Amino acid sequence: MNTKKNSATDNMLTWVAALVIAAAIFYGLDHFVMSIQGLPLNWDLTPAN
Amino acid sequence: MGTGLSFPAKPFRLAIAFNLLILLAAVFMWLAGNGQFGSITIANATEVVAASVESGGVDAEEAGAKPVPAPKLTRADYPNIGTSSRSIVWIIAQLHLFFGALVLAVPIFVLLIEYIGFKTGDDRYDDMAHEFMKISLTAYAITALFGGTLALALFLLYPGFMNYMMQAFGAQMLVYALLFFLESALLYMYYYGWDALRYGNKKWVHLTLGLLLNAVGTTLLVVANSWATFMMAPSGVDATTGAVVGNIWEVMKGPLWNPLNLHRVIANVAFGGAIVGAYAAYSFLKSTTAEARAHYDWMGYTSNFIAILAFLPLPFAGYWLMAEIYAYSQQMGILAMGGILAWLFVVQAVLISTILFAGNYYLWCGMSRSEGSVRYTWLIKYIALILTLGFLVWATPHNLILNSKEIAALGGSFHPILGPLGIMPAKNIAVFLMLIVTFLSFQIYRRSNREITVSWARKGNALLVMIYVVAIANVIFAGVYYGYFTNTVYKVGSSVIQVSSTLVVIVSGVVIDSLMFRGSKLLPSTWGKVTNASQYALFALPITFTWLMGLMGYVRSSVRSHWHVYTVVKDNSADNFIPAVGHVGMMVTLVTLLFLAILLFIFWIANLSGVKQARPEAMSVEGSTA
Numbered sequence: 001m002n003t004k005k006n007s008a009t010d011n012m013l014t015w016v017a018a019l020v021i022a023a024a025i026f027y028g029l030d031h032f033v034m035s036i037q038g039l040p041l042n043w044d045l046t047p048a049n
Numbered sequence: 050m051g052t053g054l055s056f057p058a059k060p061f062r063l064a065i066a067f068n069l070l071i072l073l074a075a076v077f078m079w080l081a082g083n084g085q086f087g088s089i090t091i092a093n094a095t096e097v098v099a100a101s102v103e104s105g106g107v108d109a110e111e112a113g114a115k116p117v118p119a120p121k122l123t124r125a126d127y128p129n130i131g132t133s134s135r136s137i138v139w140i141i142a143q144l145h146l147f148f149g150a151l152v153l154a155v156p157i158f159v160l161l162i163e164y165i166g167f168k169t170g171d172d173r174y175d176d177m178a179h180e181f182m183k184i185s186l187t188a189y190a191i192t193a194l195f196g197g198t199l200a201l202a203l204f205l206l207y208p209g210f211m212n213y214m215m216q217a218f219g220a221q222m223l224v225y226a227l228l229f230f231l232e233s234a235l236l237y238m239y240y241y242g243w244d245a246l247r248y249g250n251k252k253w254v255h256l257t258l259g260l261l262l263n264a265v266g267t268t269l270l271v272v273a274n275s276w277a278t279f280m281m282a283p284s285g286v287d288a289t290t291g292a293v294v295g296n297i298w299e300v301m302k303g304p305l306w307n308p309l310n311l312h313r314v315i316a317n318v319a320f321g322g323a324i325v326g327a328y329a330a331y332s333f334l335k336s337t338t339a340e341a342r343a344h345y346d347w348m349g350y351t352s353n354f355i356a357i358l359a360f361l362p363l364p365f366a367g368y369w370l371m372a373e374i375y376a377y378s379q380q381m382g383i384l385a386m387g388g389i390l391a392w393l394f395v396v397q398a399v400l401i402s403t404i405l406f407a408g409n410y411y412l413w414c415g416m417s418r419s420e421g422s423v424r425y426t427w428l429i430k431y432i433a434l435i436l437t438l439g440f441l442v443w444a445t446p447h448n449l450i451l452n453s454k455e456i457a458a459l460g461g462s463f464h465p466i467l468g469p470l471g472i473m474p475a476k477n478i479a480v481f482l483m484l485i486v487t488f489l490s491f492q493i494y495r496r497s498n499r500e501i502t503v504s505w506a507r508k509g510n511a512l513l514v515m516i517y518v519v520a521i522a523n524v525i526f527a528g529v530y531y532g533y534f535t536n537t538v539y540k541v542g543s544s545v546i547q548v549s550s551t552l553v554v555i556v557s558g559v560v561i562d563s564l565m566f567r568g569s570k571l572l573p574s575t576w577g578k579v580t581n582a583s584q585y586a587l588f589a590l591p592i593t594f595t596w597l598m599g600l601m602g603y604v605r606s607s608v609r610s611h612w613h614v615y616t617v618v619k620d621n622s623a624d625n626f627i628p629a630v631g632h633v634g635m636m637v638t639l640v641t642l643l644f645l646a647i648l649l650f651i652f653w654i655a656n657l658s659g660v661k662q663a664r665p666e667a668m669s670v671e672g673s674t675a
Contacts, residue, residue: 014511022515026523026550033549039542045530047539
């Protein structure tokens, strides 16, 4: 029973970690791509100019 | 085990030569791309002449006397042949471009396939590459025929314009002719020497011949591209008189040259893949043995893979070309995408959606080759849904063709709800989502016949899924937020986010899968076990590609409006107007049908060359009494 619960928790943690990594990649990508075009963004991805 | 080949000194030296040639080509292209050979536009042409005089390189009188102004053509300068000269040149030029694209593209992927066969030691790759070259070889003569006819037609029907083009490009003509001789020699050596240079050291010689063939072919392409781009965005000419003042390199390297080079190289590969895919489908459908079906099924899959893989980066290359057109002349850019030619980009959207549907459908059918595909078939309906929605958004126009009553009923010239789907941000979202799900189709197809055994499979799959989900969300966010709620500069810049997100999905998908496939179990997969309907998807691809090329060729020519050479040589012929869309439809369909008819002839010839009639038993021999 405990093993099943641990497995479900592990599974959820894996998915959450994957989501966080993917979100970080694309968040960084957005900032990078816009800044090299001279179009800086705020932390909330709104235009800084 | 590898290829079973050893690497004694001689092939090693040939390998170095082979790689140096690639390096040399890359350096040349980098230098050219960075303007190391200089560039000159209309704006600074007079400064260049003045600088040449000042530096003593050109005598002032000579500088003043030499440049001949561009001709001011009148109706009398055009021969009247009783029918539209433009229509004749249009048909011949378009057919030449179709066959030219085919014969330049096929050697590119043939060389790659041959190299894969060489490295893996698998003769199937080598045999398939050889068979692809057979089609290209037959098409080569037809390409040359149309090219020669085109040159004749241009000189006969547009003598004034061609006289000016010879002033600009005269230095190049002999070079072009010599390149053709070289191309022919290399092509024949490459094809006919295939079996003689099959293994060991000789295979390196053969690969080098293939590389040289591609180098010469690509040079021919970029040389010819310079004529088309000069006509659209002339460089190396005097702004006032249109006289050619720059050297041949300055005339060639206009602002549109490299964007068109990139676009045409990639598009040619996609087109070539689609054409040989049709050949494979044709051969599959007439196969009578399981072995032949398996061979042509595999050939069709490889062709589709090449076509769609080359097709994926095409929107980016096209975007660059259009951005450069806008940068060169806003008027020309607006004519293309905001004015009377704008509707053609809706037609283009329909054709590209057709290509994506056909390519995806072929992959879904192909999944039936492996029983392991059952794990992934549930995704197909969602991919189909996104493709359908993307197509619908892409086909939605912004400006509607309405009369005054309809405008009054609608409350404006744009639809109140669907109007926002007619502008670029919505189109970008649609096309990038379609590209992402097309890659997904590829990915699930590749996974169909594998059982992944790495210990981190669950984590790897979770990361892949999240990359897809977040990328799709990012593409939609960038399109909606920056497209509708910020200023124009951020709107245009956000399309690069969408491009990058799509590329991240593709690159990460390939990398993660490659790592996850290590030590994977191969499930049974049967080549030849695929529906006949899937082969018709392989017919749909080249037909759509061909029509699309014809349409875009019309757009490229028409953005010049009433100019032979934009703002330099005015078109004063009887055809100095942009033809109506209805007429265009008929012309493009005509050239497409002509091309397909000649292509069927080429396929038939390619098959015929492999047929050997058996000698009849009762055949009498001269002098015998049988």
